Amino acid sequence: MKTAVITVASNMSDKTYDRICNGFAEILGEISFEKVIDDKIIGGFIAEIEGEVFDMSIASQIAKMQKQISN
C-alpha cells in the first residue's frame, strides 16, 4: 500500500487535515497517511507520495511569488 506523508503547520485543525487526506484517498484509492508537523511551512500542506511532491505550503508559494515579482 502507498504511503502519503503530509506535512502541515501546527495550527492546522484536524478537520482540515482529514479533508486533505480524504481528497487524496479519493484520487489515489487505498492509501495510508503519515502526519508530520513543521511550522517552517507557515500554512497549507506538502504531500509526498513515493517521491512525487505536491507543494501547497504558504512558504513555497511566497517564495514562488517573490521569484515572479523580481523577474
Added chain:
Amino acid sequence: MPKIQMEEIGGFLKKRIAEFQVEPIVYRSGTVATVGDGVVRVKGLPDRLYGELLEFEGGVYGMALDLEEDGVGAVLMDSSDSINVGDSVKGTGVVAEIPVGDSLLGRVIDPIGRPLDGGILDCDEHLPCERPAPKIMERRPVDKPLETGILAIDSMIPIGRGQRELIIGDRQTGKTSIAIDTIINQKNSDVICIYCAIGQKASNIAQIIGTLRAAGAMEYSLVVASAASDSPAMQYLAPYAACAVAEGFMREGKDVLVVYDDLSKHAVAYRTMSLLLHRPPGREAFPGDVFYLHSRLLERSACMSEELGGGSITALPIIETMAGNISAYIPTNVISITDGQVYLETELFHSGVRPAVNIGLSVSRVGRAAQHKAMRKASGSLRIELSQFREMAVFTRFGSDVDTTTKKMLDRGNILTELLKQPKSKPYTLFEEVALLTAYRNNIFEDAPHTEIKRLAGEMLDFLHNNCASVENAVNSTGDLDEEDANRLADSLNSFKESCLNGEHQ
C-alpha cells in the same frame, strides 16, 4: 517626482501580485544517501532524466549521471559543504541548459549560464548543453576561409569556416596565443567568437579577458569560463555549454568560432568524475567513453547548408602534450577527430621562431579548398619548400661546405623563416600576407642580412600601404589578386627593392 514613482512601483507590484496564481508546485524528490568528493548518491527520485539538474538544499546544483533502480548518482556543480545525509533533493525536470542570444556578447558566464562579470543576464532563450550534432544532409562542404591573421597558418595550414583545427603542443609554446590572435583578427569580419576556458587558472582567464577587452574583441566575443577551482562537473560541462551557445548563433545563420582551451584538462576532469562514480577505468585510468566525450563535442562543429541558414561553427580545440609526445592517448584521439592540427614545438619557440609552428607535422585537411584565391596563388608550394629547407638545415649543420644550389636554398629558407615570424596580437591583413609571400617569391630580400629582414619587411609593408593602396583594397575586399594587380604589386616591390639598394632603408 518621487511620489509618482512610488505609485508606479506600487501599481506594478499590485498587478504582479494580482497575476499570481496559487497552484501546487509539483516535483520529484529524493533524499541524500551519501556525500563525498563531489559525488552524491540519492535515494528515491523516480522518473528522472539522464543529465537532469538536481537542486540540493542551500541552492547547490548537481547533475544526475548514474541512473539506478532505486536511486541516482549525481556530481555536484558547487561545493558540497551545505549538503548533509538525509537532506531532500528536488528534481528540476530539465537537463543542464544555457542561455543563448545576442545579449551574451561581451559577457563572461559559467557553464550553467550564471554571469561571472556581475549584473544580470537578459536572455529569454535557452538551449540544452548536450545536443545532437547536425545530420549529414544538413551540412555543406567548407568553402569560406577563416583568416587567423597569422601568416604561417593562413598560407600553409589554412582554416575554413566550419572546420575543426586542433592546436597542439607542449606547455608554453604559444597555443593560447594563436587562438587569441585568431579571435582578435575577427574584428572586421562577421564571425562571433567564443572562448571556452576549461580548468584554467583564474589568473590566466582574467589575463585573457583583459587582452580581448584591450583589443576591442569583447564586442563580438563571449567567454564561458570554468576555473581550476571549479568542480569537475563544471569543467566537464563547459565545452558543451560553449558549443550550445555557438549553435544558438549558428541557427541564425551566423559564423561562429569556438576555442576550447584545453581538452586535455577536460579529459582529466571527466576521468575524475568517472572514477568517483565508480565507472571502470581503462587506459591511463580514463573511462571507456573518453573518445566519445570529444567526438560528440567536435562533431557539433559544422558548416550548415543554405536551406538551414548557412551558418557555421569553427572549432579550435587545444591539447597540451607532455614532452612533445603527440602519440599519447588523448592527443591521438583528438587528432583523429579533427580536420587537421597546428603543431607547436618547444625547440622552435626557444630558437625564436614564433609562432613555433612545425610545418612538417601540421596539416589542414579541408582548409585548402576554402583559401582565398589571392592567398592560394601566393602561397603555392611554400610548404614543401619550407620542409625541404628544415631537412637540409639539419643535414648541413655537420659540415659547412655546400654547393651553390644548396646554399641558395638555405638562404631562401632563412628568409622565409624570418618572414613567418610574427609578434603576438599583430595579425596581418590578407593583402599584407599576400605581399610578404610575393616579396619572398620575387627575391626582394635576397641580398639583405638575415637580422635585417624583419625590419625591412615592416618598411616594405609601410611602403606598399602608401604606394599600392588600390591593390590593397582590391585584395582585401575581393580576396583575389588579378593579373593586372599582381603586376602592379610586383612593380611596387621592385621599386622598393631599388630604393633599398640606393640606401634609403639602411
